[in-house]
Amino acid sequence: MTTSVIGYPRIGKLRELKFTIEAYFKGEKTATELLQLAKTLRATHWQQQVDNKITYISSNDFSFYDAVLDTAALLNMIPKRYQQLSLPELDQYFAMARGYQGEKGDVHALAMKKWFNTNYHYLVPEIEETTNIKLTGTKPFDEYLEAKQLGIETKPVIVGPLTFLKLAKLPAGKTYQQYQSAIITAYQEIIAKFAQLGTQWLQIDEPILVTDLSKQDIQSFEQIYQALLPTKGKLNILLQTYFGDIRDCYPNVTALPFDGIGIDFVEGKESLKLLQQHGFPADKILFAGVINGKNIWRNNYAKTLAVLDTIKTKASKIVINTSCSLLHVPYTLQNETKLTIAQKAYFTFAQEKLQELTELGQLVDNSQRTDHAAYKTNQTLFTREREGTNNTIRQKVAALTKQDFVRLPEFNQRETIQKQALNLPLLPTTTIGSFPQTSDVRLNRSKFKKGEINLAQYTEFNKQKIAECIKLQEQIGLDVLVHGEFERNDMVEYFGESLNGFVFTEKAWVQSYGTRCVKPPIVWGDISRSKPITVEYSQYAQSVTDKPVKGMLTGPVTILNWSFPREDISNKDSVFQIGLAIADEVLDLEAAGINIIQIDEAALKEKLPLRKADWHSEYLDWAIPAFRLVHSKVKAETQIHTHMCYSEFTDIIKEIDQMDADVISFEASRSNLEIIDVLKANNFKTKVGPGVYDIHSPRVPSIDEIRKTIEKLLTKIDQKKLWINPDCGLKTRGEKEVVASLINLVKATQEVRSEL
Structure with missing residues (x-):
């Protein structure tokens, strides 16, 4: 044939x-x-x-x-x-x-x-x-x-x-x-x-x-x-x-x-x-x-x-x-x-x-x-017994109850508590997480993987880069800082490498867009966490500044959607396994003094069935709860952020609100801020940060350009609910354009803020 x-x-x-x-x-x-x-x-x-x-x-x-x-x-x-x-x-x-x-x-x-x-x-x-x-x-x-x-x-x-x-x-x-x-x-x-x-x-x-x-x-x-x-x-x-x-x-x-x-x-x-x-x-x-x-x-x-x-x-x-x-x-x-x-x-x-x-x-x-x-x-x-079964984690998933997916107190009460606890200015400025992965960062990672430097040397270099990144953000004037993610090769691969149940490839790259390629992990067995993943670097970043530093995690749905999943285990079971692992990481960050934690769900829309009749039964009925599972046990004072990029979210905006995050940042710049009309029409309760400039382009937006974008956002979004940020992470951009763009972002925000 x-x-x-x-x-x-x-x-x-x-x-x-x-x-x-x-x-x-x-x-x-x-x-x-x-x-x-x-x-x-x-x-x-x-x-x-x-x-x-x-x-x-x-x-x-x-x-x-x-x-x-x-x-x-x-x-x-x-x-x-x-x-x-x-x-x-x-x-x-x-x-x-x-x-x-x-x-x-x-x-x-x-x-x-x-x-x-x-x-x-x-x-x-x-x-x-x-x-x-x-x-x-x-x-x-x-x-x-x-x-x-x-x-x-x-x-x-x-x-x-x-x-x-x-x-x-x-x-x-x-x-x-x-x-x-x-x-x-x-x-x-x-x-x-x-x-x-x-x-x-x-x-x-x-x-x-x-x-x-x-x-x-x-x-x-x-x-x-x-x-x-x-x-x-x-x-x-x-x-x-x-x-x-x-x-x-x-x-x-x-x-x-x-x-x-x-x-x-x-x-x-x-x-x-x-x-x-x-x-x-x-x-x-x-x-x-x-x-x-x-x-x-x-x-x-x-x-x-x-x-x-x-x-x-x-x-x-x-x-x-x-x-x-x-x-x-x-x-x-x-x-x-x-x-x-x-x-x-x-x-x-x-x-x-x-x-x-x-x-x-x-x-x-x-x-x-x-x-x-x-x-x-x-x-x-297909007849031999597969490796990787973990009955303990399977029993934990089976034992989950409705209460494991509910965060208390409710959003409105948390909003008031967090305002007092964090004391952030109007229109708080931040970035999505990653900073440029320069050649020295990649070389440091490569040397460590090849055994040319030891763990202490590798870690010391990353901490030096973190300190430089924090200082740069302070100089720029950002309100909520990030540690830069210099230790991370990819937002999913990094977490997969730190969890049990994944296997990894060396050169199994897949095109995401243009020249951007990703190397998805492979779900090999049941998934669990054996030790903290991000706490050391996040805690260090917070120790070198008085400004709040976001803990940066990838959410369970995105980890699964950007991996190659098993075909003999349901996606629901896999995502709940990942969710339990990331939930442990969230609580460890909170215990380490990190008061703002961003759990990215960049790929939430990706596996949404193409036919609306299947949205809930085949996907949303477990994808949205999986995110809630991750943050349901944190304190009211801890502010939970998430981020979503380059998808059309307007059809599921109500479901996104049900994720019960405190702040959600969206890609919005390339779609001409179309999402803000939908947010307003649906009385979106969650605070939002629609991206004010496109990071997938090398161009630097002017102060006036960003100012006009912010002013447009304020016509549809309550100023008390609006955050100002780029529309995605800065990993793939050059240092000069990133610094110039962020300086303009902060200056534009300060100009608008002074007039409110």
Whole structure:
């Protein structure tokens, strides 16, 4: 049986793309060098798939930053502020992604949001009143021909028109349907161009189809493809969906003259049922997504083959496919030297998933499959007893009662008590937590890991950096300080390394956005804490200043969501295990004299089901209590903060209020402070710190710019409830821009404060 890959990681085996792009930003690499590196990576990725006998290999899944941004550039959707910079094409592209501040001008970046239910971020395309949607770029065609010259026939991948329009930011008062005609014309040109090139298959990604759709959405979908498909000629069109099932429009999709339809049988919990109820057209190929593109556990061949056997009763033409792009998993296990052989046996990263596709292709029609060596080897993993069981922690979770999730006294009483205890000024200023991880910080960590320095030397260096960071914040004039997190490699990995039940990789990096990559821990067994994690550094930071210093923790939901979870343990049980561990850390910080503790839940929205009907039963009913579990035992005087970033929280704002934190900081700058209207409309009780400037851009906001933002916030938020802060941690930024930005933040706040 033939096989297919929806998309492949583009960062390179050792993050070559990240380092080369960052060198380009610094002027250390030329555009020519960057383009050549990209070409080399693409050739390597295609050849790996050829070597694994993948039938349908994708092209145009490569990007310097983001595929949605690539589509905007392809279709001439470049807002005027970027055009007016008169930058070279590549630099204009990066200006849209990161913002620009230089001799050509000063512009903000496009908004950035989470890509459906993943930790990947996309750039939100903007359609302006004067935007002329039309095909102007050549990237998909160039990369298809690039592969063709290597003797590799690929199926080019493009973001689908409905998904693109639904994700775009539109002019006030406009609906996406008003742009349907223009985008149809542009996609007709794309299809015609590929047909002219002799392309065999074109993959059009429409993940929006797995979300809740209105009748109007379904009508638009039909109108778009009724206009596009008759123009395809000999070109085969694959409609690809992922991250769920297409229950709202399954009959509509299968009735249209697509040549192939990609359906997710991993996250699509209704996919098999839909297939059995409605059947599948005999004239179409079903691209069956049965290899998990979002997790790293080895596929259970017995279960997957049972699914494929059922699919075969309803579909006569099948291709074995990944459930989504492999962008969301690490590149290869080949880089891992510290995982045990037993551990490695359970994992497959992107490159190894190619082998799984091939083996399933060999097994699915094999009547003697159970005698096949690949099948036997696979099944030994799923019959042996797993390591890592901790019955004590399982019993603690089972014994939790309602009272364990309730903090007393209630919010209003705590608010009064904390005001007196902390004595903070109006509009208190702070940062989200991390400060720049400079080369000396990274070198210190590297030396310690390699055994070149001992623990005492490592700790002394970090304390010196903390003292410098505290002094800097005092000089800047911030009201609530942080210790800078110089000991932390990553906000999740750091905690995972300090908890029992996780295993860690060396180079299993996954792209989060642009050049930002993360290395998620792996939940290997039951999770517990054996000793304090953050107390020493937090206590030291507080000892060198009279101002309050926040203790900085990562919340249980974010730790789980930014890890690769076990597939045989419920997420609810895992998150409560983590919650109990972090709750112990909170109480230890409090006992050490830390009166403000921030428990970040940056990834709260990430695993929210894409369909509203599933929000509470499948997620919120345990995710929100998990946060309350962490802080339910602290004193009234202790102020609990949390932070959330780069997601759309407006739909769950009431649930966020039920987390019962004392202060919540949100990303808000790239979304134009849209969240403040929702906070006001819902009578949000919690004190809030909407980010007043974008830290994912290198530009430095002016005093006047921040002042205007604060004044805008004060029109919707009670001045007694407003905190002033950047919109995320400062780890990835440079020192000079951070200091300049924070000085302006404090000065702007002081100006506004003096007038209140």
